[in-house]
Amino acid sequence: MKATLAAPSSLTSLPYRTNSSFGSKSSLLFRSPSSSSSVSMTTTRGNVAVAAAATSTEALRKGIAEFYNETSGLWEEIWGDHMHHGFCDPDSSVQLSDSGHKEAQIRMIEESLRFAGVTDEEEEKKIKKVVDVGCGIGGSSRYLASKFGAECIGITLSPVQAKRANDLAAAQSLAHKASFQVADALDQPFEDGKFDLVWSMESGEHMPDKAKFVKELVRVAAPGGRIIIVTWCHRNLSAGEEALQPWEQNILDKICKTFYLPAWCSTDDYVNLLQSHSLQDIKCADWSENVAPFWPAVIRTALTWKGLVSRLRSGMKSIKGALTMPLMIEGYKKGVIKFGIITCQKPL
Ligand code: SAH
Numbered sequence: 383m384k385a386t387l388a389a390p391s392s393l394t395s396l397p398y399r400t401n402s403s404f405g406s407k408s409s410l411l412f413r414s415p416s417s418s419s420s421v422s423m424t425t426t427r428g429n430v431a432v433a434a435a436a437t438s439t440e441a442l443r444k445g446i447a448e449f450y451n452e453t454s455g456l457w458e459e460i461w462g463d464h465m466h467h468g469f470c471d472p473d474s475s476v477q478l479s480d481s482g483h484k485e486a487q488i489r490m491i492e493e494s495l496r497f498a499g500v501t502d503e504e505e506e507k508k509i510k511k512v513v514d515v516g517c518g519i520g521g522s523s524r525y526l527a528s529k530f531g532a533e534c535i536g537i538t539l540s541p542v543q544a545k546r547a548n549d550l551a552a553a554q555s556l557a558h559k560a561s562f563q564v565a566d567a568l569d570q571p572f573e574d575g576k577f578d579l580v581w582s583m584e585s586g587e588h589m590p591d592k593a594k595f596v597k598e599l600v601r602v603a604a605p606g607g608r609i610i611i612v613t614w615c616h617r618n619l620s621a622g623e624e625a626l627q628p629w630e631q632n633i634l635d636k637i638c639k640t641f642y643l644p645a646w647c648s649t650d651d652y653v654n655l656l657q658s659h660s661l662q663d664i665k666c667a668d669w670s671e672n673v674a675p676f677w678p679a680v681i682r683t684a685l686t687w688k689g690l691v692s693r694l695r696s697g698m699k700s701i702k703g704a705l706t707m708p709l710m711i712e713g714y715k716k717g718v719i720k721f722g723i724i725t726c727q728k729p730l
Contacts, residue, residue, distance in 0.1 A: 438590070438644075439590045439591070442590055442644060443539055443566065445642050446539050446540070446588055446642050447539040447540045447541070447564075449540075449641075449642045450518075450538065450539070450540035450543050451540050451541065451542040451543070452542075454518070454519055454540065454542060454543050454546065455546075458519060458546070460683055461483065461680075461683070462483075462484055462487075462521070463518075463519050463520065463521040463524070463550060464484070464487040464488075464518075464521035464522070465518040465519070465521065465584070466487060466490060466521075466583050466584040466612070467486075467487070467490060467584070467673040467721060468482075468483055468484075468485070468486020468487045468489065468490055468673065468675075468676055469486055469487075469489040469490040469493045469669065469672050469673065470486055470489075470672055470674070470675050470676075471672070472671035472672055472674070483679060486676075487521070490583075490612070491522060491525055491526070491583070493669075493672075494583070494610050494612055494723060495610070497610075497665065497667060497723055498608050498610045498665075498725035499608065499663065499725070499727070500579075500608065506529070506530055508578055508606070509526075509530045509532050509578045509579045509608075510530075510532050510533065510578055511532060511533050511534075511535075511576060511577045511578050511604070512527075512530070512532050512533070512535070512577060512578065512579040512580075512581055513534075513535050513536075513537070513570070513572065513576070513579075513580050513581065513602055514526070514534055514535070514536035514537070514581050514582075514583070515537060515567045515570070515580065515582040515585055515599065516537070516538060516567055516582055516583070516584070516585020516588065517536025517537060517543070517544075517547060517562055517585075518536075518538065518543055518547070519543050519546045519547045519550060520536050520543075520546075520548075520550060520551060520560060520562050522581060522583050523535075523536045523547070523560045523562070524550065524551055524554060524556050524560050526579070526581070527551075527556050527559035527560040528559075532559070532578070533559055533560075534559060534560045534561075535561055535562070535572075536560070536561070536562040536563075537562070537563055537564070537565040537566075537570065537571075538562065538564060538565075539564065539566065541564050543562075544562040544563055544564050545562075547560075548561060567582070567585065567589060567595060567598060568589065568591060568594045568595055568598060569598070570598050570601075570602055572602045573602075574601050574602065575601075575602070575603065575604045575605060575607075576602050576604060577603055577604055578604050578606070578608070579607060579608050579610070580599045580602060580603045580607060580608070580609045580610070581610050582599065582610065582611045582612065582613070583610075583612050584612060584613060584614070586611050586612075586613035586614075587613050587614040587643050587646065588642065588643060588644070589644070590644040592647050592655060593655055596652065596655040596656060596659070597659070599611070600659045600728065603728040604728065605728055605729065605730045606727065606728060606729075606730045607727070607728050608725065608726070608727050609656075609725060609726050609727070609728070610723070610725050611652060611722075611723070611724045611725070612669075612721075612722070612723045613652075613721075613722055613724075614643075614719060614720075614721060614722075615646060615647060615648050615649050615651075615652070615719075615720045615722040616630070616634060616647065616648055616718055616719065616720065617630075617648060617717055617718055617719075617720055618648045618649060618650040618720075619648060619650070626718065630716070630718040633709055633712060633713050633716070633719075634646055634713070634719075636706065636709055637706060637709050637710065637713065640706040641706065648720070648722075649666045649668065649720065649722040649724055652666065652722070652724040653666055653724060656724065660729070661726040661727065661729070662727045662728070662729050664724070664725075664726040665724070665725050665726070666722060666723060666724040666725075667722070667723050668720050668721070668722060669721045669722070669723055670714055670719070670720050670721045672721070673721045674714060677707055677710045677711045677714070678711065680707060681707050681708070681711075
């Protein structure tokens with residue numbers, strides 16, 4: 383979750399970081415399902431994009447780490463240890479209060495498991511090892527470790543998050559079940575086929591190479607293991623459409639600048655990538671309506687006394703983050719931003 387966050391100033395001065403760098407398709411290394419080579423999704427500036435990709439990926443990684451190092455404490459102070467959207471009933475008139483918020487976040491975890499087919503004790507018993515890819519401060523891992531009695535390993539780019547996640551696990555007597563380390567989701571330090579559940583809750587949007595991301599998720603999944611990706615996407619393109627409309631891309635570019643995101647993709651893109659790995663039971667859903675109350679609630683929290691004080695203490699970065707929140711609401715309302723879940727199972 384990126385709600386209270388803004389771009390670290392260290393990246394503001396990098397030359398490639400313009401409206402059309404992290405946030406545009408030109409910077410996305412997208413490995414076509416039908417090909418094994420990396421290609422740019424655009425044609426006009428494709429070569430430039432490929433040449434710049436290695437540098438920009440490294441800078442993005444560094445930026446994400448700094449971004450969460452600096453702001454996770456603020457988020458935790460105000461919103462607790464889950465850094466992701468809550469799940470609400472569509473058309474629910476319930477406003478997300480402080481307490482209702484945590485409940486909705488737990489519901490997001492439960493609904494995601496249910497959607498992926500982890501619906502009964504039989505299925506739950508099969509989950510003995512979990513990897514939490516982009517773990518934040520480990521809220522999902524600790525929840526899943528308690529729920530399944532499973533061994534959970536979380537990875538994040540942020541050393542501050544990894545330390546905080548380990549400290550919280552120790553404080554909750556879960557250190558033997560949940561552990562956290564700094565590692566890159568695109569190059570995971572795990573052997574093939576290790577995990578019965580591969581969990582990525584709102585981290586996919588940070589990945590500059592979605593094909594590599596998916597490949598790694600598939601690689602570390604055990605035969606019969608489930609993969610759950612819950613992530614921000616842009617809308618699916620219609621037949622014949624090659625790109626989003628410029629005004630749509632403009633909204634995403636602005637969000638990328640503040641929240642450290644590379645180019646976005648659609649749920650269709652994820653489905654295509656998963657299909658290229660011959661996975662089973664590939665499913666996706668649009669949960670945008672279920673998360674609709676989230677951003678207004680974050681804005682309300684930001685405007686409370688506690689929120690304002692914390693934000694001022696964190697300085698301009700966090701204020702800039704707050705100013706970007708209405709764009710998320712606009713993106714959802716106009717149908718450009720979709721909150722997607724994509725799940726599948728690795729064949730036995
Ligand atoms: N899943 C967590 C946190 C979501 S915030 C939760 O729901 O609470 C996004 C997380 O993704 C951060 O922890 C960030 O460090 C992590 N992340 C982003 N890019 C990553 C990468 N390439 N490798 C590992 N973690 C990454």
